[in-house]
Each structure stands twice: as structure tokens, then as C-alpha cells.
Amino acid sequence: MKTKETVCALGCDIGNGYGFVSYLTDVKQDPMAMLPAQYELSAGMPTAAYITPPEGSPIEVFSSEKGSAEKLIARKPENGMYAVKTRLRERYVTMKNMKQPVSVGSVYAAIARDLLILANEELANRSLPELYDIVLTFPASFSDDLELLNYMTQSIEKLKINGHSVKVVGRLPEPAAVAIDYLYYMQNVAPESIRLKEDHFTVLVYDLGHGTFDVALVTANDREEAYQVIAKDGIPDVGGKDFDEILYQEICRLLKDKFDYVPANARDRESLRREAVRVKHELTDNHESYISPLIGNDRIEEIVITRSRFEELIQYKLVQTLELTQQMMNMYAGKRKIDAVVLSGGASRMPVVKQMLEKIADGIPVMLYRPSEAVSFGAARYAKGIWKEIRAGEKSGKKQPSSLSVSRNPVQKNKLDGRRSETGNDYRSSNRQLEQFTEYRYGIFQEVQGNLKGIVNFVLNQGVKLPAATEKFCLRSPSSRLQIKVYRSVGKQCKVNQALPDDCVSIRWFQFDVPENQECNVLFTVEEDYNITVQCTLPDGSTLYRSTADVIDSVQKQEENA
Incomplete structure (x- = not known):
């Protein structure tokens, strides 16, 4: 017999300038900051990292004995790394006095490590149990890069802290996390005089951090319903x-x-x-x-x-963020009323940001909201929307191997039971705090007689609630290997049902061992963490699963062993 309980996890914001971590115990109150008061980290933990030569280890970020690594970097600037998220796509960087290139993923993980050490110190101060599960946030501009998102996740999940493994149980875009925190606070926690009275309320989040800029449109439709991410976008190199x-x-x-x-x-x-x-x-x-x-x-x-x-001097940079914001506002003009513009991120504190936004907001209130904490607080609240299955005989609250239940969109005909992939990754249910939707059309490659390039048939539309599953379709392979090539549309306003592969974005090729010349039933799912899960049911009724997370993990291991 199985029951459900919500996941206990920390909300983790690994920022380019500062990191913040929080924990929610009472859903009717704000999350608690998990940074011990004696270190005076009200703005967050500095995330500049010092990489020790010549081996590149240890990587120092923050410790109770030494404080911030910025003191070390001041003495040896060539061994410092700032704004690590802006460098994750490089994977490895060459640094002076190092024997070999430095893994950016290892630096990113070291920041997470020290945040979690601080968090567990504060949990102990509050007589709360240790916790090493996290909800991870990321810039909205990273949403389209699955390899990057999984690289971030897997870098963190290699950590061992106090003998415990770290698990990323969920991840979400940073501006969506800000919206969760703002909307819940204004609906349920804020003083009565400023509390939101209406059920339908839409915010535009303008999140200008230390290294990236994000913008998102998020709606609260009803107090009993999850918030909805209507649109999101970002600039990866402005901050x-x-x-x-x-x-x-x-x-x-x-x-x-x-x-x-x-x-x-x-x-x-x-x-x-x-x-x-x-x-x-x-x-x-x-x-x-x-x-x-x-x-x-x-x-x-x-x-x-x-x-x-x-x-x-900085106006030309700010104009880039305003143009993207204006573009989103124009896209939904007449379709959805924007009730407030919410500023978040440390750089949003600059007075000129609010002044420039007020000029394009056309009377919409513009307000600065918890620039240091909102992303982490929203992630902590998002964690309370994740279901975990508890099998008979397991004790609630005790860490056990488990899978997260899968609940499909009602408009999808196919429902999948909770399961695990071959590498043990969990498949997540629809979150009760936040609903996200497909932003692209997704399809599979099919060969076409007389056309050497083939064609991509789109089988999953834009605007479908995540996790979103396709209908089942039949495929046959003339050999014992079936290759399923998944693509997505380039733009977010795709209207066609077919496209040439060169006009699409290739996501992954998934390979299955199947009986020759026999039909297999296939469907794939876009998960809430943006991974793609492919399910292949063989003629004998057995089912195989492949995931982009599995494939990327395999590639990463090959790189490390090279």
C-alpha cells in the first residue's frame, strides 16, 4: 500500500554574487532563512570561489573559520572565480598556476556545498533534523539548454556532506520562484491592509541579478489553484x-x-x-x-x-532588459491584465531600474520585493508542492529510496504509473504550487521516401501543462535497434505540424533494443524539470524507458573518464 507525503527540501538559490538557502516548516508563514546569524549574511553567502593551486583543490567559498573566499582572492586574484553560473557552459576553464583546467561544475558544486553546510548548522541551531534534499533554481535563459540544466544538477548530486548524498528533488526558473513567494505572501501572509483581495492577479517579474536577467509572467487564478507560468525569458549575460x-x-x-x-x-x-x-x-x-x-x-x-x-554608463545594458520586458508586455497586451511589476535580484535595487520600468509600465505599480530572499523562499515553497510516495512499512520523514508519483494532464489520454528509469532518476508529479507549460512544439523524426533529409512530425503542442505526454504512436524497426529522434520547434509560436530537421532543434536520439520488424508503442513526456522521458512498449508488453537525464549523465561520465 502506498500513501503520499510532501517532500522536505531546502530552497537553494546559487546566485552569481550571493547564495541563499531557506526552509519552510509552516506553509502559512514565510520560509526561514537558513544562514546562521553570527556570520552576518543577511544579503546571502558570497559565492566568489578561490581555487587552490596547483591541483585546483580545495575550492574555498565560505567557512565558519575563514569566512568568505574573497579575502583569499584579494591576495591572489588569478585564482578566483566570480559569477560561476555565467561560466557553466564553458565546462572547463584554464587558470593560472593550475596543473590542469578547472571544472566549472566543481566550483558550482562547492558553492552548493557551503550553502548546505551553513543550512544544516542553522537547522541544528533550531533543533531541526539534517536536510540534504534541495529544490534548485536557475536563470530562465537556461530553460532551453537541457545539457546545462542536467550538468548543474549532476554536479551538485556528486556531493557528499557529512556522509550524506545531496539530492535535487526539483528545479524551477528563478523568476517563477520569485512569483511564488510574492503571490503567496501577498495573498496569505502580508498585513491585512495590503493583502491581495482578488483571486485573479498577474505579476510580471523583473529579476536583475549579478550575472543574468530574467523576466516572467505568472498568474494566480484562484487561491486553491497552483500559480501558472504564462511566459518566461531571459538574457544570460547581463547583470x-x-x-x-x-x-x-x-x-x-x-x-x-x-x-x-x-x-x-x-x-x-x-x-x-x-x-x-x-x-x-x-x-x-x-x-x-x-x-x-x-x-x-x-x-x-x-x-x-x-x-x-x-x-x-550602464544605460545601454539596462535598455536590453527593458526591451525584453516590453516585448513580453506587448505580447500579452489585451490578452492578460498585468496587475504589478515585481523587481527582484540585487541589481534591481538601483533607483534607475524602477524609474525606467515605470516609464514603460503605463501606470502598473512597480515595486522592489525581497531582492535577496525571494528566489530561495519561492523554491522552499515549491518544495511543498512535490509529492513523494511512501510505501507500506516506511516511516514518514525517514529517508528511503522512493519514486515521485506521476500525475498527467487530464487532457492527455495516457497515464503512467510512478516508476524509475534505468539510472534511478525519479519522475515527478505535477507540482501543486506552480504549473508550467510547454513553450515549444515537440516531434519525432521520420524517414520519407524520396526525401533524404526526412521530416519531423510534431506530436506535442505548445501550451500543454507539464508534465506533458504525447499520444502513443507505433514505430517499427527493420533491425534490432530502434532509434527515436526527438526534436522541438525553434520558435515559441510554431503553427505548422511538420518541419524539416534543419529547421528544428535536435534534443536527443534515444536507442532501444527491440524485436526486428515488429511494432512498438512509443510515447514521450516533457517533464516539469524539462527533461524528456521516452517510453517504448515492446510486443510482449514489457516497457523500456530512456531519459535525457540518463543520456547526459552517461556523456558526463565519459568526459570525466577521458
Whole structure:
């Protein structure tokens, strides 16, 4: 006999500048920040990493004894790595004084490790049990890159902390997490005077972080229903680090023009970069900031940077974010009323961001909301929407091998029982906190007589609630190997039923061992974590499963063994 219980997991936001982790015990209240007070990490844990030469190990981020790795980086800047998520696609980077290239996934995992160590220290402070399951958040612009998402997940799941394995039980886009936290807070937790009274409420989330920009449209339809992600998008290379670099270049220009000074080495350059970060933060609350760097023989000179000059310098970057925001607003103009624009992410604190958004919002309220905590808080609440099956004889709350139940969209005719893939990955149910939908059309490749390129037949539409399963279709292979090639449309507004493979995005080729010249029933599912699961039922009734997560894990292992 099986029963269900919700998953206990931490909400984990591994940011490019700061990381935050939280835990929800009472669904009627806010999640709790899991960063011990004695470390004074109200803005989050700094995520700059120091990679120790020459072996590249240990990777230091934060510890109770040493504090932030930024102190080490100040002494040896060439061994530091900032904004790690912006470098994940590189996989490996060459760094000075290292014997071999450094795995970016290992650096990303080290940040997660230190966040979880802090979280479990705080759990102990609160007399709560240890917890190593997490809901992971990611930039919206990563949604289309399955290999990248699974690389992030699998890098973290290699961790062992205090003898415990780390498990990513769910993942969701960062702006969607912000919306979950904001909407729930405003509907249920906020003071009565500002609490939302209407059931239907749509927010546009503008999330400008340290390394990436995200925008999403999320709707609350009814207090008893899950929130719905209507649209999401992002820019993977615009954020606070760009503003830091722009300020650094301006400081260097002023020092050169006024004092003919150029930083002579990496340590001096790092010192000026830190000044640039300080100036950026200071200009959030002040109209000017002063810099007094050490120049020459202990001579200190002063330069000033005004907020207006800073805003002038970064305007072209901010315009990119506004154009994407305006595009989303225009797309849904007349279709869906936007009730509020919610700012999140550290870089959204800059006054110019709100000012520029108010110009295009056409009277819609624009408000800054928990720029440090909202992503993590939303992820912690999302965790409460994940079901876990408990088999007879298991104790609730005790970690046991289990699979997450699968609940399909009612409009889909095929329902699958809870199951595990050959590599043991769990298949997740539809989340009770947040509903997401297919953004593309998905199809399979089929050979066409007289057409060497073949054709992609789309079998799953846009706008279907995740997890979304296709109808069953029959395939026959002339050999003992059946290859199923899954594609998706390039654009999000695809209207055709067929397309040439060159006009589609190839996701994966899945291979099954099957009887020759016999029909097999096949369907595939787009899961909530964006993985693709393919189910192949053989003539004898047995069923095989393949997943993009399995394939990517296999490829990653081959890379590591090479």
C-alpha cells in the first residue's frame, strides 16, 4: 500500500554574487532563512570561489573559520572565480598556476556545498533534523539548454556532506520562484491592509541579478489553484557584474586622465574592482561616491563618481532588459491584465531600474520585493508542492529510496504509473504550487521516401501543462535497434505540424533494443524539470524507458573518464 507525503527540501538559490538557502516548516508563514546569524549574511553567502593551486583543490567559498573566499582572492586574484553560473557552459576553464583546467561544475558544486553546510548548522541551531534534499533554481535563459540544466544538477548530486548524498528533488526558473513567494505572501501572509483581495492577479517579474536577467509572467487564478507560468525569458549575460566592470573601467579612466596612474599588477586591479563594487552599492542610496586609492609612494588622491554618470554608463545594458520586458508586455497586451511589476535580484535595487520600468509600465505599480530572499523562499515553497510516495512499512520523514508519483494532464489520454528509469532518476508529479507549460512544439523524426533529409512530425503542442505526454504512436524497426529522434520547434509560436530537421532543434536520439520488424508503442513526456522521458512498449508488453537525464549523465561520465 502506498500513501503520499510532501517532500522536505531546502530552497537553494546559487546566485552569481550571493547564495541563499531557506526552509519552510509552516506553509502559512514565510520560509526561514537558513544562514546562521553570527556570520552576518543577511544579503546571502558570497559565492566568489578561490581555487587552490596547483591541483585546483580545495575550492574555498565560505567557512565558519575563514569566512568568505574573497579575502583569499584579494591576495591572489588569478585564482578566483566570480559569477560561476555565467561560466557553466564553458565546462572547463584554464587558470593560472593550475596543473590542469578547472571544472566549472566543481566550483558550482562547492558553492552548493557551503550553502548546505551553513543550512544544516542553522537547522541544528533550531533543533531541526539534517536536510540534504534541495529544490534548485536557475536563470530562465537556461530553460532551453537541457545539457546545462542536467550538468548543474549532476554536479551538485556528486556531493557528499557529512556522509550524506545531496539530492535535487526539483528545479524551477528563478523568476517563477520569485512569483511564488510574492503571490503567496501577498495573498496569505502580508498585513491585512495590503493583502491581495482578488483571486485573479498577474505579476510580471523583473529579476536583475549579478550575472543574468530574467523576466516572467505568472498568474494566480484562484487561491486553491497552483500559480501558472504564462511566459518566461531571459538574457544570460547581463547583470550586476557588468555594471561592476563598467565602473571599474571608468575608475581606471579617471585615474589615468587625472594622475597618469595605471594599476600595475593583478592585486592592484583587484583592489580597484572591489572599489567599483563598493561605489555601485553606495550609489544606490547616494548621489555621489568618493574613491581614494593609494597611488605611488603612499600618495592618496580622491576622485568622485556621480549617480547620474553611472546611470549614463550602464544605460545601454539596462535598455536590453527593458526591451525584453516590453516585448513580453506587448505580447500579452489585451490578452492578460498585468496587475504589478515585481523587481527582484540585487541589481534591481538601483533607483534607475524602477524609474525606467515605470516609464514603460503605463501606470502598473512597480515595486522592489525581497531582492535577496525571494528566489530561495519561492523554491522552499515549491518544495511543498512535490509529492513523494511512501510505501507500506516506511516511516514518514525517514529517508528511503522512493519514486515521485506521476500525475498527467487530464487532457492527455495516457497515464503512467510512478516508476524509475534505468539510472534511478525519479519522475515527478505535477507540482501543486506552480504549473508550467510547454513553450515549444515537440516531434519525432521520420524517414520519407524520396526525401533524404526526412521530416519531423510534431506530436506535442505548445501550451500543454507539464508534465506533458504525447499520444502513443507505433514505430517499427527493420533491425534490432530502434532509434527515436526527438526534436522541438525553434520558435515559441510554431503553427505548422511538420518541419524539416534543419529547421528544428535536435534534443536527443534515444536507442532501444527491440524485436526486428515488429511494432512498438512509443510515447514521450516533457517533464516539469524539462527533461524528456521516452517510453517504448515492446510486443510482449514489457516497457523500456530512456531519459535525457540518463543520456547526459552517461556523456558526463565519459568526459570525466577521458
